[in-house]
Amino acid sequence: MSTLFDCRNAFAETLVALGEADERIVVVNNDSIGSSKTGAFRDRFPDRLINVGIAEQNLVGVGAGLANAGKIPFVCSAACFLTGRALEQIKADVAYSNANVKLVGVSSGMAYGPLGATHHSIEDFAWTRAIANLTVVAPADPEETAQAVRLAANTPGPVFLRLSRMGVPALYDHSYAFKFGKASMLRDGGDVTLIANGVMVTRALEAATLLEAHGIEARVLNMATVRPLDQEAIIAAARETGALVTVEEHTTYGGLGSAVAEVVVQTVPVPMRILGVPGVFAPTGDPAWLLEHFGLTPEGICDAALELKKPVLR
Amino acid sequence: MIDTSTPRTQQIETLRRQANQTRCRDLRMIHEAGMGHTGGDLSATDILTTLYFEVLNVNPNNPADPNRDRFIMSKGHCSGALYTTLAYRGFFPVEELSTYMQPLSRLNGHPDRTKVPGVETNTGPLGHGLPVAVGAAIGAKLDQAAWRVFVLTGDGELQEGSNWEAAMTAGHRGLDNLTVIVDRNRLQQGDAVANTVRLDPLADKWRAFGWAVAEVDGHDYDALLDVFGGLPLETGKPTCIIAHTHKGKGVSFMEDKAGWHHRVPTADELQKALAELEAAV
Ligand SMILES: Cc1ncc(C[n+]2csc(CCOP(=O)(O)OP(=O)(O)O)c2C)c(N)n1
Ligand SMILES: [Mg+2]
Numbered sequence: 001m002s003t004l005f006d007c008r009n010a011f012a013e014t015l016v017a018l019g020e021a022d023e024r025i026v027v028v029n030n031d032s033i034g035s036s037k038t039g040a041f042r043d044r045f046p047d048r049l050i051n052v053g054i055a056e057q058n059l060v061g062v063g064a065g066l067a068n069a070g071k072i073p074f075v076c077s078a079a080c081f082l083t084g085r086a087l088e089q090i091k092a093d094v095a096y097s098n099a100n101v102k103l104v105g106v107s108s109g110m111a112y113g114p115l116g117a118t119h120h121s122i123e124d125f126a127w128t129r130a131i132a133n134l135t136v137v138a139p140a141d142p143e144e145t146a147q148a149v150r151l152a153a154n155t156p157g158p159v160f161l162r163l164s165r166m167g168v169p170a171l172y173d174h175s176y177a178f179k180f181g182k183a184s185m186l187r188d189g190g191d192v193t194l195i196a197n198g199v200m201v202t203r204a205l206e207a208a209t210l211l212e213a214h215g216i217e218a219r220v221l222n223m224a225t226v227r228p229l230d231q232e233a234i235i236a237a238a239r240e241t242g243a244l245v246t247v248e249e250h251t252t253y254g255g256l257g258s259a260v261a262e263v264v265v266q267t268v269p270v271p272m273r274i275l276g277v278p279g280v281f282a283p284t285g286d287p288a289w290l291l292e293h294f295g296l297t298p299e300g301i302c303d304a305a306l307e308l309k310k311p312v313l314r
Numbered sequence: 315m316i317d318t319s320t321p322r323t324q325q326i327e328t329l330r331r332q333a334n335q336t337r338c339r340d341l342r343m344i345h346e347a348g349m350g351h352t353g354g355d356l357s358a359t360d361i362l363t364t365l366y367f368e369v370l371n372v373n374p375n376n377p378a379d380p381n382r383d384r385f386i387m388s389k390g391h392c393s394g395a396l397y398t399t400l401a402y403r404g405f406f407p408v409e410e411l412s413t414y415m416q417p418l419s420r421l422n423g424h425p426d427r428t429k430v431p432g433v434e435t436n437t438g439p440l441g442h443g444l445p446v447a448v449g450a451a452i453g454a455k456l457d458q459a460a461w462r463v464f465v466l467t468g469d470g471e472l473q474e475g476s477n478w479e480a481a482m483t484a485g486h487r488g489l490d491n492l493t494v495i496v497d498r499n500r501l502q503q504g505d506a507v508a509n510t511v512r513l514d515p516l517a518d519k520w521r522a523f524g525w526a527v528a529e530v531d532g533h534d535y536d537a538l539l540d541v542f543g544g545l546p547l548e549t550g551k552p553t554c555i556i557a558h559t560h561k562g563k564g565v566s567f568m569e570d571k572a573g574w575h576h577r578v579p580t581a582d583e584l585q586k587a588l589a590e591l592e593a594a595v
Contacts, residue, residue: 118438
């Protein structure tokens with residue numbers, strides 16, 4: 001078993017380092033200092049953490065105002081409340097106004113497990129990727145998280161970072177160079193492409209190993225940026241592997257799979273499977289149980305790929 | 315409706331015993347689930363007990379009775395206190411509490427009206443209960459119905475602007491069939507409310523929005539029975555009851571500690587807590 005990392009820690013450490021180097025970096029928070037792991041930033045820069053209380057619309061609006069004043073605000077909240085409660089502020093105050101705001105949604109997907117559907121954030125790709133001028137990123141491991149946070153701080157314009165709290169193994173080292181809108185190929189193969197992001201990337205890699213036993217060579221793409229999408233990588237995958245399986249910790253309505261399908265059907269139409277939460281409110285259960293329940297496991301991904309390849313194998 | 319035939323002292327004794335039983339069961343349930351909102355459950359228990367066992371006109375055998383009083387648990391994270399109260403009031407078997415937050419249990423971490431009898435609306439995101447309560451109260455007025463609407467909010471929760479939008483609507487429309495109870499335990503998730511974004515002067519805020527306001531000790535059954543017995547406080551105005559409470563009430567080492575917002579008692583802490591509560595009956 002490899003060591004598992006909570007990507008919030010990479011986020012928190014990078015944020016403090018950024019804060020040391022640039023005093024424009026500030027944090028805006030909604031009584032979630034513990035869960036967003038911004039306590040270290042507060043302790044180091046007490047004046048630069050603005051806790052607006054339990055008030056997410058205010059949270060995002062205040063973030064936009066701080067950007068107007070020349071600050072670089074990291075607006076941190078549980079992903080469900082940040083995107084669900086303040087979506088219009090995200091659209092109007094941040095994206096449409098092109099405010100230099102970095103939205104950080106933590107404990108995304110079904111990380112809040114038994115707290116239920118109100119606390120699951122499985123609609124946030126659909127909501128945020130529909131908004132123009134907003135970069136939407138779900139990093140897969142600590143290194144990619146740290147780089148995404150740094151890149152967000154150094155790139156003018158609105159960004160939404162979707163972070164989990166579920167443990168993930170390290171996939172990258174310092175030699176990796178994350179770019180917005182650029183997929184990273186973690187494994188090459190010619191029979192099928194598995195496209196995932198966030199906590200699902202590791203599971204896609206494990207599925208690729210399972211597929212080997214069936215004589216199927218799977219390509220694995222980490223599509224960390226959902227908007228803007230790496231169309232080139234998707235078109236190449238469709239052309240070169242002829243079949244795609246997308247995997248996301250999100251509803252299958254309007255998320256990563258939909259985004260990929262939008263490209264595929266208009267360029268190189270190939271068979272696809274879209275794996276995720278199939279358009280329901282998830283039941284009560286811990287995160288690992290829920291992923292299992294919805295087949296978001298290496299085995300589930302492997303089965304979907306096998307089914308897709310069936311006509312060819314026969 | 316408050317029973318006036320039983321002597322008040324006896325009524326209070328019954329409530330006290332029930333609240334104690336609720337606290338014990340709730341703490342065991344949170345310990346077993348390994349998750350829960352301990353502090354806010356305990357601060358709300360006496361209010362919930364008084365409402366469900368003396369005040370609300372609800373019938374566990376007919377939870378959807380159109381003429382029932384509506385109770386909305388806006389601070390939905392305190393589902394533990396709500397479920398335990400509903401179970402003892404007969405809405406579902408007490409034994410079911412041991413499924414709290416287990417896979418496929420209907421006792422989700424936040425209440426789900428589509429699954430649990432007695433739950434009026436799905437809460438969990440803060441600041442949702444009062445607008446829904448206002449809508450229900452307007453509906454009752456349209457029908458000239460006698461049923462009433464009650465909603466329990468946290469105090470940190472009042473930082474959500476939606477509450478004040480709803481408060482303005484209720485004040486404007488003079489919804490005297492609506493009562494909001496604020497669980498004024500002075501703590502929110504990470505810190506004291508006063509250190510985060512202060513609410514004071516809280517009573518003045520509600521008055522300014524057109525509400526009649528009473529302040530009571532939220533652990534004093536006598537005071538709670540008095541104030542609930544005299545609703546509405548003013549004809550033609552919605553009522554706000556600011557219930558001064560203590561987060562973690564009933565367990566000395568949990569009381570008034572922000573750290574117990576969602577901390578789960580260890581086996582040892584559970585035993586100590588139960589011993590204290592049992593000694594108090
Ligand atoms: C919209 C929203 N934002 C944030 C949260 C996370 N949260 C859950 S409980 C809580 C603190 C609530 O404090 P308070 O209302 O005072 O409740 P109590 O003290 O009675 O537990 C927070 C911030 C939430 N549930 N909903
Ligand atoms: Mg409180």
